[in-house]
Amino acid sequence: MRVSIDKSSIKGEVFAPSSKSYTHRAITLAALSKESIVRRPLISADTLATIRASELFGALIERMEDKLIIHGNNGKPKVPDDVINAANSGTTLRFMTAVAALTEGTTVLTGDASLRTRPNGPLLEALNKLGVKACSTRGNERAPLVVKGGIKGQEVSIDGTISSQFISALLIICPLAENSTTLSIKGQLKSRPYIDITLEMLELAGAKIHTDESNGIRFIIPGKQKYDLKDYIVPGDFSSASYLLAAAAMVGESEVTVKNLFPSRQGDEVIIETLRQMGADIVWDKEAGNVTVRGGRKLKAITFDAGATPDLVPTIAVLAAVAEGTSRIENAEHVRYKETDRLRALATELPKLGVDLKEERDSLTITGGKLKGAQVHGWDDHRIVMALTLAGMVAGNTTIDTTESVSISYPDFFKDMRGLGARIKDISEE
Ligand SMILES: O=C(O)C1=C[C@@H](OP(=O)(O)O)[C@@H](O)[C@H](O)C1
Ligand SMILES: C=C(OP(=O)(O)O)C(=O)O
Helix, strand or coil, X not given: CCEEECCCCCEEEEEXXXXXXXXXXXXXXXXXXXXXXXXXXXXXXXXXXXXXXXXXXXXXXXXXXXXXEEECCCCCCCCCCCCEECCCXXXXXXXXXXXXXXXXXXXXXXXXXXXXXXXXXXXXXXXHHCCCEEEECXXXXXXXXXXXXXXXXXXXXXXXXXXXXXXXHHHHHHHHCCCCEEEEEECCCCXXXXXXXXXXXXHHCCCCCEEECCCCCEEEECCCCCCCCCEEECCECHHHHHHHHHHHHHCCCCEEEEECCCCCCCHHHHHHXXXXXXXXXXXXXXXXXXXXXXXXCCCECCEEECCCCHHHHHHHHHXXXXXXXXXXXXXXXXXXXXXXXXXXXXXXXXXXXXXXXXXXXCEEEEECCCCCCCEECCCCCHHHHHHHHHHHHHHCCEEECCHHHHHHCCXXXXXXXXXCCCCEEECCCX
């Protein structure tokens, strides 16, 4: 799909879509419990991949209006009778590779062309130390992966510099192993808030995990536990909301309230403080869960450390592109291991819109200025497409391709933006 975008201001109220990260965890843990309800799940291409995988591991999932009723496998996933296809979802691939370690047989996992380029080495290595046989069919740590179950708890360490999903994946399965596990993190841990989300969800499901941060980070995980997620309501997604909030801040005459944004452990909440630091007029009513942004103020450059919040990088990059002065997005090397190498994607597309940008291994330096309309490529990456849409709303006269990729995390993105008055047209047929 291709869209054209004209200069647009946006006005009105919109309900933030449900959190992708919480939805993945809720489904995965419910599938490992007996009977649970997951209310307000995000239904998107990525979470559908987690639903399908959980079904292959023996859960029965009833999809009703705004809730899932999940009859789980009670911690004993069955050997899947088909290949697990995680499609475009890194979270699904990493979580399900770990779940496969709990089965008494062999599982094959794969994904689309993008997912098959993404690294899994630290997870495979840790699983092998835990008594599982896990490898890439190509011997290069990329999917397709083959996992032969048989996890035994023990001491294991894992690299934290590439993806927190490896650690979340092990935290999800180790409580169900026969013996206790001690999991230590090596290197500077990235994307920490996602581990906190995992720990929060595990605690809700009744798991006991002790975190020891006295000398590095260590998780002490007793084995032989059981999960019971019971009845869980998924909160709103701050990463998805970041596009709405940033759009309102970037274009004058805008006034938008995004609802369903209550405080949670999502690191991407920091988008609110970042917009404030950049000079935006933004108010968060935490009790009501409403964030209101009024456009029209000149934004100022910032330095943004992306270590904990990689998914905000495309949003911050387009904000920097219109801000006064030179911004730096630092500590961002892990952003290269997503659906695309997002630093490369931004460094390729933003200059087409007239942006002055310098790319280094782990940073982007962006000097804000006037944007000009252009034909840009969305890289089949939902976050690149959504971020470029905001730039298009400022520049006008812009087209973006591969826009169907918004279905990964925010299927109603264009509908919501149009509902707020954005001038976006589907030109796939033209
Ligand atoms: O666990 C999660 O839900 C996620 C963790 C992050 O990945 P990394 O830990 O690989 O940075 C994030 O980028 C991704 O969108 C969702
Ligand atoms: C990187 C992302 O997700 P995943 O790792 O699950 O593919 C994302 O949503 O930006």
